[in-house]
Amino acid sequence: MSTNAEPAPGTAEEHVQGRKEAQILCAARLEFLKHGFSETSMDAIARAACVSKATLYAYFPSKEALFSHLVxxxxxxxxxxxxxxxxxxxxxxxxxxxxxxxxxxxxxxxxxxxxxxxxxxxxxxxxxxxxxxxxxxxxxxxxxxxxxxxxxxxxxxxxxxxxxxxxxxxxxxxxxxxxxxxxxxxxxxxxxxxxxxxxxxxxxxxxxxxxxxxxx
Missing domain, CATH: 1.10.357.10 (Tetracycline Repressor, domain 2)
Structure with a gap:
């Protein structure tokens, strides 16, 4: 069975993914406000969000993409x-x-x-x-x-x-x-x-x- 299927709408897995994204966005927003876009690294965002860099990049492939989503x-x-x-x-x-x-x-x-x-x-x-x-x-x-x-x-x-x-x-x-x-x-x-x-x-x-x- 494929492990790449999207979680079904309304499932617990979908809600967990939603919370994880919100966690990342909240941490990123605070980092951008404190240090500005150019001085904020993806490493710092990952640490602030308490997620691995792999998880962060799975949601947002670049700092620009993350900031774009925040905007x-x-x-x-x-x-x-x-x-x-x-x-x-x-x-x-x-x-x-x-x-x-x-x-x-x-x-x-x-x-x-x-x-x-x-x-x-x-x-x-x-x-x-x-x-x-x-x-x-x-x-x-x-x-x-x-x-x-x-x-x-x-x-x-x-x-x-x-x-x-x-x-x-x-x-x-x-x-x-x-x-x-x-x-x-x-x-x-x-x-x-x-x-x-x-x-x-x-x-x-x-x-x-x-x-x-x-x-x-």
């Missing part, structure tokens, strides 16, 4: 815990809840630290920054565009390109926050970012709001 996970996390905005309660409050989530992610120290880790490697490993930008942008825009499409179906918004509308909404809402985080500059207060976000949504609705959209 993907990081971007997915940005959308996973978004509170579902309630369009029944009005379009403006729903958009505020959506944008407030992304602002809070940049204001969270742990999330900002990973963003800065990627940014710090931009000269030596520009492909990592490109990966974070393209992967993160796609993940977030896909989610926001889907939500805006739902609002359009309800007759609350009018636009031709959901992804373009999503990008403009987020740019108006977060303003210079990502750049300040990337450069390690002092951030504005939460109250200031709240004010910027609300002003941005007002501009967005002037451009895309349908004439019959409730502006609660």
């Amino acid at each position: 993907q996970k990081e971007c997915e996390e940005k959308c996973r815990d978004i509170p579902a905005p309630d369009l029944d309660g009005g379009l403006t409050p729903a958009l505020e809840a959506l944008c407030r989530h992304f602002i809070s992610r940049f204001l969270t120290k742990d999330s900002a630290a990973f963003f800065q880790t990627v940014s710090s490697e931009r000269w030596r490993f520009p492909e990592l920054c490109r990966l974070y930008f393209t992967t993160g942008k796609k993940t977030v825009l896909d989610f926001v565009a889907g939500y805006l499409d739902e609002a359009k179906k309800r007759g609350l918004l009018l636009f031709d390109d959901a992804h373009m509308a999503a990008e403009q909404l987020l740019n108006l809402a977060v303003a210079d926050l990502p750049l300040r985080v990337a450069l390690g500059l002092e951030l504005r207060s939460e109250a200031e970012y709240e004010k910027i976000m609300q002003a941005g949504i007002t501009v967005f609705l002037k451009a895309y709001g349908a004439s019959n959209a409730p502006r609660a």
Whole structure:
């Protein structure tokens, strides 16, 4: 009988493999945050994860592949815990809840630290920054565009390109926050970012709001 078969979905073996991968990713993330990408070795990650190098390479063939997977996970996390905005309660409050989530992610120290880790490697490993930008942008825009499409179906918004509308909404809402985080500059207060976000949504609705959209 072959020993190379994939574990059946839901089996104990599959759950063990899932835990092992999570163990590796958690250790790798901490090592990258402490030492940066270039100064972190696969040996150090294996030690931190309490796994052999053979096990580590069985999951991830290179440090770049491991970091790439971390970037993907990081971007997915940005959308996973978004509170579902309630369009029944009005379009403006729903958009505020959506944008407030992304602002809070940049204001969270742990999330900002990973963003800065990627940014710090931009000269030596520009492909990592490109990966974070393209992967993160796609993940977030896909989610926001889907939500805006739902609002359009309800007759609350009018636009031709959901992804373009999503990008403009987020740019108006977060303003210079990502750049300040990337450069390690002092951030504005939460109250200031709240004010910027609300002003941005007002501009967005002037451009895309349908004439019959409730502006609660």
